[in-house]
Amino acid sequence: KNQVEQSPQSLIILEGKNCTLQCNYTVSPFSNLRWYKQDTGRGPVSLTIMTFSENTKSNGRYTATLDADTKQSSLHITASQLSDSASYICVVSVGIYNTDKLIFGTGTRLQVFP
């Protein structure tokens, strides 16, 4: 069964600290993996998209890694800011053709406190 699991479910950190969010997937055939940031009540915003041949991609203070062998991805946030408080969603694409095969994780809710 195609599944995407994220951990932790929620996370609280202090401003300025680093954190890492995890995503494990059981999806076949794998096409790509995306990380989205979703502020409360707003639409998700894409942070990174990685294919199986990419094992790291950065977007400012956000760095995503992908290990296609172990089917794990992580999102590392450096020097967190209050504005990083949001839900972070991992999405895996099953194959290239079928949009209904985008598998969404339930997200990690990150809260950054001063």
Added chain:
Amino acid sequence: DSGVTQTPKHLITATGQRVTLRCSPRSGDLSVYWYQQSLDQGLQFLIQYYNGEERAKGNILERFSAQQFPDLHSELNLSSLELGDSALYFCASSVGGLANSEQFFGPGTRLTVL
């Protein structure tokens, strides 16, 4: 601002009623996707249209229907509304119609069914 617009922003209605949500994709995007996000739940893919034609169908109820018009805007129709239909409804758009196309999300429509 993703370039995807959705109206209305908020909608409050009663059980049994019918509502229409509207989405305008980014300029140049041919695909429109609809998602439902219930409270504290992950995004659920409902349906995709590509250049006016239905491309993929997800967990969309029979009471729900959608269409994409020649100018590429899309409408999601929800009928015989139930309390459980209360949710955020997001529209996303992409240039291509494949699962590996990057999607840009709108701000969402918050539907409350009383």
